[in-house]
Amino acid sequence: MSLLNDLTGAPPGMSGRALVLRLCAIGAVLAGAAGSFAYAGGWLSPGVLTPARVIDRFEEVNGPHPGFRRNHAKGLCVEGSFAASGAGARISRAGVFAAGRVTPVEGRVALAGGQPYAADATTTVRSLALRFRLPDGEEWRTGMNDIPVFPVRTPEAFAEQLLAAKPDPATGRPEPERLRAFYAAHPESAAAAALIRARTVTAGFADGTYRSLNAFRFVAADGRATPVRFAYLPEAPSAPARGAQETGTDRNVLFDDLAAALRREPVRWRLVVTIGRAGDPTDDATRPWPADRETVDAGTLTLTGAAPEAPGNCRDINFDPLVLPDGIAPSDDPLLSARSAAYSRSFTRRAGEAKSPSAVTGTPTHGAAL
Template sequence: MEEQPLGRGQKVLRLGAIGLVVAGIAAGFAWVGGWLTPGRLTQARVIDGFEAANGRHAGFRRNHAKGVCATGWFDSSGAGQRFSKATLLAPGRVPVVARFAFAGGMPFIADAPGLVRSLAIQFKPVQGEEWRTAMIDIPLFPFADVDAFYAQMVAATPDPATGKPDPRKMKAFAAAHPDFVAAGAVIGKRATSSGFANSTYNGLNTFLFVDRDGRQVPVRWSAVAVQPFAPAGAQDRADRNYLFDGLIADAARQPLQWKMVATIGDAGDAVSPNVAWPDARQRVELGTVTLDRLASEDGGSCTDINFDPTVLPSGITTSADAIPSARSAAYARSFLLRERERAAKPPSAVTETEVRQGGKS
């Protein structure tokens, strides 16, 4: 059947839906020092804005607020050595600390299939330089630059009278940013899996691998689930933590694994994270991440880790994509705030008792 063109009302609704999809990841890409001039946007104003949108939750991360810790190891295949001199990419095993979470600043939000999921990993060799990466389960970032992101955040601010974004503002933003609409269409078509364990997580940003001769290649990486994909099912409204409980149960049955895959770009490929690279680009399997133990953030191994994406070993460096630097600054600010508030922090949504009992507490 031939697809019918969307009416004006349908277009507005679709734009609103795209805005909701990306709203959950917005806090992780805040502008702080260096992104915009202090007169236009300060770090304090950004934090105030996030707290106005999500509420103030003392002791929690300002983004990716609801999560659990995990530990395990990375078995490197050695295949990455062709492109990078990073010692942790040599054949062998490296311990890792990881964190599963939802994007957004609400630590007690009820689990839902449409929430953006994240996997952050710290690779920390016993002797050597560590690597930290933060990945989410969407295929690309829907903004070309920070100015577009800020404009969309303003347009999507809920109207006090309705509690929802003003469709006219969203329509105006979309008209001025057709690349946002194109990226949102790609994101909207993604297949959402049934849980954290069988989700694939993407780094989104462009980095550079550097070999022993100083040659550089652009790279994007992903954690591709070994667990078989199953589509998202009905939400368990009786269990506010049902996706986390599913993850806990999955990990109790067997260790969970992801293949770390690097996509090697060409020199002319887009650095902007809202543009996908061609499917024909070479993919290199760097090794396998295995996570076999979960813990609540209430004292878990990931609690005091700031998953700053610019913490990189020699052999991996940032590119002209400036978003990782902005995330670094935002994460640092969030870390300092929650450390100061440690004494006031209530128990996390997913408690240690819940983890020990294999799911529902």
């Protein structure tokens, strides 16, 4: 048998012409595979936004922080449970909403941005991410922010905004000209930014309201789909944010306050689901829904403890918003699939990198475990 026969797996009696044809066929398959990789990697379309380019943009703006999330880099793990009221079962057949069902929850509170060691700042967007483990192996993963609307409508606008808001190394602040140009090109973002600036910033993580911002579809037992947005509203009354002068020298004051609160007693939120009506935008997270929409109180989230990021805990969870149980489905919001793809790329990069400890331990002394 010739070497060519060995390489191509052609039978020993195959003619030269047949062999050449076979080689051409193999070449075509290899070229096709290489083309698919090049396409998926964005090499054939330099102008198109790919998940890798979104994550490159975070790295360009924030600098390299190996091992950390490319956004919401500074965080603390939390745990607790969700007790369904039963009212949500009318609009979603997801087991998590069945009356009397208590579902264990792991989560992560974080500050938006790609700086894992930045000092906590009052107005930085705060987030709450949750993973519900349902008894039959299903999961619901979700990430919410403490703002009324999202600043951009599309992934392309997200990438543009990251660059426009990049701090100028000379001043430490974004270049006003760049920001002005971004808002001129994206009036929907200018309107959203005004709503975000006007929000009441609360004292800490424990008394914040965390919103899905993206719309989803709840699917009932009879198959009926309902457009929804949802929010976790604090059980305790909210207090206004303390000024920087009152936060003292603890660089992790927001996280440490939540950890201290959880050491004293559980902290609770109500899951309030807002039902959209025809015409309410489900594909535009920059626009709020009218305030008079019907709401359903689906149950109570109780957080009972916090722990610093460590191997195997929330540090290693990808809170992909498209990991959904039967009974919750995506809407037509273009941010949802972009988030899923970007989080996956961020997760893959950080999973392959050496890890440094999180700045957040949950104690102002930065030493003891929780």
